[in-house]
Amino acid sequence: MKFPIKTFKRGDQIIAFPKNTLEVSKLLKFARKYNYEILPIGGETNRVDGTKPQSNRTIILNFNKMKRIEEIDSDNYIITTQSGALLKSIQQVADKKGLFFPVNIAPSDKCTIGGNISTNVGGLQTLRYGNIEDHINGLEVVLSDGTIIDFLSKLKKDNFGPKLWKIFCGSEGIFGIITKANLKVIPKKKYRTTYLIKVHSLKKSVRLLKNLRRKFYDNLTSFEIIFPIPSNYLFDQTDDEYNLIIEIRSNYEHNYKKELLSSININYFKVNKIEENISNSWIWKKREELVYNQSKYNFQQKFDISLPLDKWTVFINKIELFTKNNKSFTPYFFGHLGDGNLHCNFKIEPNTKKNNLMLSKFVYQLVIQNHGSIAAEHGLGLKKNNLLKNYRSKNYYNFIKKLKNHLDPDFKLGKNKLFKA
Numbered sequence: 001m002k003f004p005i006k007t008f009k010r011g012d013q014i015i016a017f018p019k020n021t022l023e024v025s026k027l028l029k030f031a032r033k034y035n036y037e038i039l040p041i042g043g044e045t046n047r048v049d050g051t052k053p054q055s056n057r058t059i060i061l062n063f064n065k066m067k068r069i070e071e072i073d074s075d076n077y078i079i080t081t082q083s084g085a086l087l088k089s090i091q092q093v094a095d096k097k098g099l100f101f102p103v104n105i106a107p108s109d110k111c112t113i114g115g116n117i118s119t120n121v122g123g124l125q126t127l128r129y130g131n132i133e134d135h136i137n138g139l140e141v142v143l144s145d146g147t148i149i150d151f152l153s154k155l156k157k158d159n160f161g162p163k164l165w166k167i168f169c170g171s172e173g174i175f176g177i178i179t180k181a182n183l184k185v186i187p188k189k190k191y192r193t194t195y196l197i198k199v200h201s202l203k204k205s206v207r208l209l210k211n212l213r214r215k216f217y218d219n220l221t222s223f224e225i226i227f228p229i230p231s232n233y234l235f236d237q238t239d240d241e242y243n244l245i246i247e248i249r250s251n252y253e254h255n256y257k258k259e260l261l262s263s264i265n266i267n268y269f270k271v272n273k274i275e276e277n278i279s280n281s282w283i284w285k286k287r288e289e290l291v292y293n294q295s296k297y298n299f300q301q302k303f304d305i306s307l308p309l310d311k312w313t314v315f316i317n318k319i320e321l322f323t324k325n326n327k328s329f330t331p332y333f334f335g336h337l338g339d340g341n342l343h344c345n346f347k348i349e350p351n352t353k354k355n356n357l358m359l360s361k362f363v364y365q366l367v368i369q370n371h372g373s374i375a376a377e378h379g380l381g382l383k384k385n386n387l388l389k390n391y392r393s394k395n396y397y398n399f400i401k402k403l404k405n406h407l408d409p410d411f412k413l414g415k416n417k418l419f420k421a
Contacts, residue, residue, distance in 0.1 A: 048381025083114025
């Protein structure tokens with residue numbers, strides 16, 4: 001039995017480094033013939049065990065040698081890239097051409113564009129620009145039997161058949177392997193201003209978002225919220241105030257600074273720091289530090305949810321009542337208020353299975369009651385592969401299983417991701 005391309009062994013695992021789409025196709029044909037499972041990996045920055053093998057007979061597809069950015073088309077505002085390219089590299093290449101790829105997440109120097117697409121990442125600028133699905137113009141994918149399908153396109157208007165590539169976006173590799181992408185870029189705006197603002201309450205934070213969104217919608221790119229407990233760790237504060245990170249981008253030289261500040265009622269808000277056109281931002285570094293503090297201070301039970309804006313205060317009020325009555329749970333909340341994504345993290349003491357199940361059941365049911373999503377941007381992977389069956393409709397669950405059976409009848413791609421095989 002000879003592998004179609006060079007592979008390496010790491011313990012019982014077989015790791016392949018394909019250089020192009022044809023080699024990916026050969027590997028999938030080989031895997032089907034000799035009964036191997038296939039697991040694609042990118043930067044391995046996911047948080048739901050999305051790159052954890054389920055069997056010793058697994059070929060891990062490492063895309064480290066498929067990171068070529070093939071073309072920057074400034075006429076059509078399209079970047080064509082292999083799926084192993086780093087998100088940071090794509091941002092930098094676009095920037096040099098005076099263009100902007102607006103998807104941005106904290107580990108941009110580690111995560112790959114294929115992994116970003118397969119999990120449909122959102123990130124720090126979803127408020128204005130949406131998730132990565134809104135910045136794809138086409139994909140090239142390889143199916144489980146090795147068939148290569150070219151969905152690539154540079155056209156803004158192309159209804160020559162439905163956009164079938166969209167089913168691979170957010171599917172975490174269970175339908176097929178993404179090998180190439182056409183990404184949409186836009187002209188870069190000249191000026192950026194970032195604000196760090198203290199506020200007394202969640203209700204006032206929501207009110208400010210509505211006000212700024214109404215006035216600056218085309219230029220308001222980020223509106224982050226940090227709740228009191230993580231704020232206390234991050235800024236060494238001892239009060240019960242929230243912190244907001246607000247960012248505006250425009251081509252207007254003063255970047256609406258005067259107009260924005262006049263929209264903020266100084267009785268309710270305190271502007272702590274303003275950064276103008278700073279590439280090495282202290283404010284955004286603190287935002288990254290916020291994520292690492294979760295592990296540092298043992299807030300390890302994590303829920304990645306999203307809620308309609310009008311349900312945030314309802315949700316938080318019920319969480320506060322729950323934690324008041326159950327002293328085992330300490331919340332550590334932050335998120336992208338602008339797009340509705342809330343990271344609900346908890347310290348559990350004692351950290352027992354009973355307490356974990358109690359908390360999970362309460363949070364998930366509360367989210368569903370408030371018409372939210374219990375998997376906002378991190379996906380499901382292996383850690384949360386029971387949630388579709390438990391919380392989606394029976395028709396939805398059966399449909400996705402039928403689609404999986406059609407595209408991957410031997411269940412060789414991403415086994416047990418999203419739902420159990």
